[in-house]
Amino acid sequence: MKNFEELTNDLAPRKFGLYGKLWIGFLVVIILAAVYAYYLQATKGLEITGMRDYALWGIYISNFVFFVAISLVGSLVTAILRLSGVKWATPLTRISEIIAVAAIIMGGLTIIIDMGRPERIYNLFLHGRLQSPIVWDVIVISTYLVISLLLLYFPLLPDLQILRRKFKDNKKLCKWYGRFSLNWDGNYYQRSIYKWSIRTLSVLIIPVAFGIHTVTAWLFATTYRPGWDSSNFGPYFIAGAFVAGAGGVISLMYVLRRTHNLKDYITDFHFDKMGKLLVLLCLIYLYFNVNEYLVPAYKTTEKEAAHLNALFFGEEALLFWTVIIGGLVLPVILLLFKKMRKPFPLFIIGLVVVIGAWWKRFIIVTPTLLHPFLPIQGVPESWHHYRPTHLEWLITWGTLAGSMLIVTLLVRYVPVIPIHETAEENNIIEPRNTDNNEK
Amino acid sequence: MKNNKIKNSITLLLCFVFIAFSNTVVNAQTKKQKARVSVTYNKEVNLNFLKISGKYKEGKKYNPAVGLDLEVYQVFENDSLVFLTNVALNKKGVTIVDVSKALQNNLEQYGFKVTHKASEKFKKVSKTISFQIANLNASLKTKEEKHFIVAKLTNVKNEPIEGAELKVQLQRYFSPLAVGKGIYFTNENGIINAPITEIMPGLEGILNYEVILDDSDDYGTIKDIVETTIGKPIVDQSAFDERTMWSPPTKAPWFNLIIPNILIVGIWGYLVVLVFNLYRISKHKSS
Numbered sequence: 113m114k115n116f117e118e119l120t121n122d123l124a125p126r127k128f129g130l131y132g133k134l135w136i137g138f139l140v141v142i143i144l145a146a147v148y149a150y151y152l153q154a155t156k157g158l159e160i161t162g163m164r165d166y167a168l169w170g171i172y173i174s175n176f177v178f179f180v181a182i183s184l185v186g187s188l189v190t191a192i193l194r195l196s197g198v199k200w201a202t203p204l205t206r207i208s209e210i211i212a213v214a215a216i217i218m219g220g221l222t223i224i225i226d227m228g229r230p231e232r233i234y235n236l237f238l239h240g241r242l243q244s245p246i247v248w249d250v251i252v253i254s255t256y257l258v259i260s261l262l263l264l265y266f267p268l269l270p271d272l273q274i275l276r277r278k279f280k281d282n283k284k285l286c287k288w289y290g291r292f293s294l295n296w297d298g299n300y301y302q303r304s305i306y307k308w309s310i311r312t313l314s315v316l317i318i319p320v321a322f323g324i325h326t327v328t329a330w331l332f333a334t335t336y337r338p339g340w341d342s343s344n345f346g347p348y349f350i351a352g353a354f355v356a357g358a359g360g361v362i363s364l365m366y367v368l369r370r371t372h373n374l375k376d377y378i379t380d381f382h383f384d385k386m387g388k389l390l391v392l393l394c395l396i397y398l399y400f401n402v403n404e405y406l407v408p409a410y411k412t413t414e415k416e417a418a419h420l421n422a423l424f425f426g427e428e429a430l431l432f433w434t435v436i437i438g439g440l441v442l443p444v445i446l447l448l449f450k451k452m453r454k455p456f457p458l459f460i461i462g463l464v465v466v467i468g469a470w471w472k473r474f475i476i477v478t479p480t481l482l483h484p485f486l487p488i489q490g491v492p493e494s495w496h497h498y499r500p501t502h503l504e505w506l507i508t509w510g511t512l513a514g515s516m517l518i519v520t521l522l523v524r525y526v527p528v529i530p531i532h533e534t535a536e537e538n539n540i541i542e543p544r545n546t547d548n549n550e551k
Numbered sequence: 552m553k554n555n556k557i558k559n560s561i562t563l564l565l566c567f568v569f570i571a572f573s574n575t576v577v578n579a580q581t582k583k584q585k586a587r588v589s590v591t592y593n594k595e596v597n598l599n600f601l602k603i604s605g606k607y608k609e610g611k612k613y614n615p616a617v618g619l620d621l622e623v624y625q626v627f628e629n630d631s632l633v634f635l636t637n638v639a640l641n642k643k644g645v646t647i648v649d650v651s652k653a654l655q656n657n658l659e660q661y662g663f664k665v666t667h668k669a670s671e672k673f674k675k676v677s678k679t680i681s682f683q684i685a686n687l688n689a690s691l692k693t694k695e696e697k698h699f700i701v702a703k704l705t706n707v708k709n710e711p712i713e714g715a716e717l718k719v720q721l722q723r724y725f726s727p728l729a730v731g732k733g734i735y736f737t738n739e740n741g742i743i744n745a746p747i748t749e750i751m752p753g754l755e756g757i758l759n760y761e762v763i764l765d766d767s768d769d770y771g772t773i774k775d776i777v778e779t780t781i782g783k784p785i786v787d788q789s790a791f792d793e794r795t796m797w798s799p800p801t802k803a804p805w806f807n808l809i810i811p812n813i814l815i816v817g818i819w820g821y822l823v824v825l826v827f828n829l830y831r832i833s834k835h836k837s838s
Contacts, residue, residue, distance in 0.1 A: 242811070243798050251815060258822050266825075269832065294833035301835045309828045316821055 114376075116540050122376065123527045123534065124278055132371070136520060139513045146510020149503040150225065158228045160503050165488055167481045167498035171508050172226035174474040178356065179219030179515065180253070180328050181349070181469060185357025186212025186260050187321035191314040200385055202537060203377045203529045207368065208361050209264040210528075214518035215360075216257045218511050223253075225507060245334050248327045256317075256324045263313045266306060269296045270532035274542070298542075325350045332476070338419040339480035344403050351397040355440070356469035358390045362462030364519065366455055368528050377529050380454060387453030390465065394444045401436065419483040427497070428479045431471060439468015584609070586616040586673045590665050590680045592650075592771030594687075599651045601680070603665055605640050607673070615644025619667055625653050626662030626679065635663075659683060659707060685712060685770040689762040689777045698747040698781055700730060702762040704737050704773075711741025715764055719745040722759040722776075730760060753782030 114122070128136065153160050163170045189208035193201040224230050240247040272293035279285040296302060329349035332340040342348070362383070369378040405423075408416040423432045443461045446452040452461065478498050488495075500508075535542055584607040591602045601623070605616035619640045624632040635653060638646045654661060661684070666677035686709075689702035700719050704712045715737045720727035728751070735743035743762075751758060757780055764773040797803045 243803070255815075255818055255822070262822070262825050265829075294829060295836035296832065297837050299835065299837045302832050305828050305832055305835075309825050312821060312825065316818060320818065 114538075114540065116535060116542050119535055119538075119540055120274055120278055120531055122374070123529050123531045124275060125523065125525055125527055126372070128524060132520075132524075136517070139517045139520065142506075142513040143510050143517065146507045146513070149506040149510070152503060153225075153507065154230065160501060162498055162500045162504060164495040164498075165491055166484070166495050167478055169226070169477050169481060170498055171474060171478075171500045171504060172222055174470070174477045175508050175511060176219055176222040176226065177328060177349075177473040177477065178470045179215045179222060179511075180324060181353035181356040181473070182360045182466070183212045183215035183219060183256070183260065183357070184321050184325060184350070184353035185361050186263060187317045188354055188357055189361060190263055191317045191321075194314050195311075195318075199537060200382060202533050203374075203382060204361055204365060204386070205267070205533075206264075206526070206528055206530050207364050208357070209260065209267075210519055210522045210526075211357070211360050211364060212260045213257075213264050214515040214522070216253065216260055217518060218515040220253055220257065221514070222511050223249075225511065245327060245330045249324075249331060252320065252324045252327050256320050259313060259317045259320055263310075263317060266309050266313065267530055267533065268526055269293055269306060270298060271527050271530060273297065274531050275527070322350060325353050332480075336485065337480050338408070338413075338415040338483050338485065339476070342404060342408075344400065348397075348400040348404055351393070351400045352469065352472065354393045355390070355397045356466060358386065358393050359462045359465030359469060362386050362390065362458055363466055366459035366462070368523065369455065372523075372528060374529065377534070383455045383458045384450070384453045387447045387458050387461075390462070391444050391447045394440050394447075394465070398440050398444070401440070415483055415485050419480060422479055422483065423475065428475060432475055435468045435471045435475060439465055439472060583669070583674050584616075584672055586619055586667065586676050588616075588619075588621070588665060588667070588676055588678045590663065590678050591766065592661075592663075592680060592682045594685075594771065594773040596774070596776055597651075599649070599654050601648045601650055601663060601665075602645065603638065603640070603648065604645045606644050615642070616640055616673065617642055617644060619644070619673055620670065621646075622666050622668075623648050624664045624666070625650075626664050626681070628660075632664060654684065657707070680771075682771045683707060683769050685764070685767075685773055687717075687762060687764055687773045687775045689760070689775040691760070691777050691779050691781070692744075698750075698779075700743075700745040700747065700760050700762060700777060702743050702745075702775065704741045704764060711737070711739065712770075713737055713739050713741060715741075715767065715770075717743050718761075718763040718765055719743070720761050720763070721751060722761060723751075727761060747781070751782055752785050754785050756780045756782040756784040758782035 149160075161170060161172075185208045189201055190205045190212075194205065224233065227233065236246070236250065240250070270293075272289045273296040276286055276289035276293055279289060326346035326349070329345035333342055333345035335341075365378050365382065365386070369375060405420065409420050409424075412420075422428050443465055446457070446461060452458065482496060482498065532542070534540075586605045586607045588603065588605045593600050593602050603621060603623075605619045605621075606613045607616050608614075617640060621638050621640070623635045623638060625635055626632060635650070636648060638648055640646050650663065653663075660681055662679060662681040664677060664679045667673060667675060669675040684707040686705050686707075687702060688705075689700060692699045692701045702717060702719070704715050704717065706712055717735050717737065718733060719730040719735060720733065721730055730747060731745045735745055737743055745762075747760075757778065760777045760779065762775050762777070764770060766772050792799055792802070795802070797807055
């Protein structure tokens with residue numbers, strides 16, 4: 113059993129080494145290149161993208177849906193597992209909260225990137241109609257962002273105070289940790305507000321998280337298009353989001369376990385549990401996929417058939433089957449074996465699931481647009497296909513790098529595993545009033 | 552010895568670069584295009600303008616001569632030129648020059664010259680046009696509940712022009728619709744009489760008819776427009792209100808307005824309390 117000091121030493125954030133600095137440099141370079149590409153887009157318009165009258169939503173919207181999906185992990189691990197009294201998930205709560213915050217920030221930004229005239233965004237607030245799913249999305253995303261930030265911040269308060277004491281020799285860090293800890297000293301009154309707030313947030317985030325995914329699904333389902341015209345879309349998106357989020361947590365927990373040397377805290381047991389959870393989530397998502405494709409394939413109306421043909425046998429077939437088999441079926445089969453739920457194999461599977469989840473969004477968004485019920489006449493042949501341009505990819509990579517930079521910076525300054533909660537759960541006694549004693 | 556080799560290599564390389572560069576420059580110079588410029592005189596109601604268009608051949612295809620700079624002159628009887636303006640062709644290879652002021656001399660014949668001095672891309676080119684002024688007056692006549700478009704074409708001395716071909720058409724959103732036979736020839740009085748056989752629908756019953764003398768060698772293109780209200784008024788037959796459930800504010804049921812707002816206000820109310828809790832925590836430090 114470790115004492116409190118050892119626990120703090122293990123879990124406190126630490127300076128980046130050479131690889132950490134190189135990683136940040138790499139992300140910054142991608143972000144700067146993306147900013148330049150976006151400058152070109154802002155000045156020349158969406159003409160620089162591969163989007164035309166047919167594919168009016170491309171990889172930007174796929175990326176947005178992916179970000180929204182992966183942000184659901186905040187509610188999965190933090191809220192659902194916390195409220196259901198699952199203690200083993202404690203080391204994973206902060207990781208999932210960080211992912212949720214980074215993803216939802218970049219998701220909101222991605223929507224603005226997709227706008228041809230972003231300077232007119234104020235019209236959305238001036239003339240937005242409450243009947244429009246776009247307005248619902250704006251409301252629910254901003255709500256989810258605030259809840260995610262609060263759900264990250266509240267549990268951090270005791271940890272920030274612990275860090276303030278730990279870094280008392282570093283004036284700058286000590287000052288900032290002190291400010292952000294909001295005078296936390298763990299007295300009865302503070303603890304009762306803290307507990308009530310976290311419990312309230314854990315309850316609040318579940319309907320809002322379901323709301324954000326349902327509303328994002330409705331952005332598609334409320335338009336009459338092959339592939340989107342489905343009453344199944346809300347739960348289908350939620351199930352897919354759980355898969356993406358779980359894959360994201362698994363990948364990040366492996367990386368942090370390695371970089372922060374957290375083998376004593378994120379153990380093989382956690383990987384095994386997350387592996388099993390991922391199997392369950394993939395199976396649920398597969399069930400929804402069967403619903404989503406089998407029913408229209410059975411009915412085979414003209415336009416649905418064209419759409420499904422493109423997915424099953426046509427232009428998008430390779431991508432479609434790679435995503436379904438590689439990103440969903442294979443992980444389920446592999447994860448049935450205990451060896452595959454060990455950290456490294458599970459990390460690889462988690463990564464594949466996340467990449468598959470990104471491309472799954474692309475499959476949901478774009479092919480549908482290429483097979484409309486009412487085709488546009490007289491457009492060039494190239495408009496019937498969609499290939500993202502290099503600049504479009506660069507901007508998309510920039511947003512992904514942006515989310516990873518947010519994760520990296522948060523990991524640099526906050527403990528990736530909650531120190532206070534871990535100490536409480538393991539009955540490790542936290543020294544009290546050290547400030548006063550020191551004084 | 553070794554130095555000489557290096558020097559020779561550098562000299563050879565420079566020569567190669569120079570030749571390649573010169574070749575590019577020469578190619579660029581020899582690639583000057585011959586622009587084909589056309590000028591037409593147009594009179595539309597009270598507006599007099601020259602429509603100048605330019606194109607050049609590249610392979611088997613004609614492209615618009617985008618950006619072709621042109622000087623526009625008025626040509627007088629003694630071949631003297633008076634500079635009017637400089638223009639450049641737009642993305643479609645077309646431009647318009649208002650010449651209303653230049654036509655106020657009551658001359659029988661007017662002439663204009665458009666020139667392009669040789670530029671980097673195009674060779675020197677010039678085009679001259681001459682025309683006489685004619686007047687076209689169109690109106691709507693109604694006789695025994697039948698409508699006619701009557702138009703009279705006269706020259707500058709107000710003498711009728713006989714045998715001119717006039718198009719009569721109705722303006723529509725995509726392209727005009729021929730009225731009656733579509734084409735009529737003026738009689739000895741310079742008049743045409745086109746019966747309107749079918750009354751078309753129009754917004755508030757407004758129908759605009761055009762009478763056009765199209766690309767005449769002597770008079771250019773002249774168009775007059777008759778604005779009428781004889782059309783069948785278009786009634787908005789949108790079934791939007793009928794076929795939507797809750798979209799129009801008047802049809803939105805109360806529960807649909809109340810429940811989402813309760814949810815939004817309720818959740819944000821909690822969020823305000825939670826943010827306030829942060830303040831409360833900061834204010835309750837043990838003494």
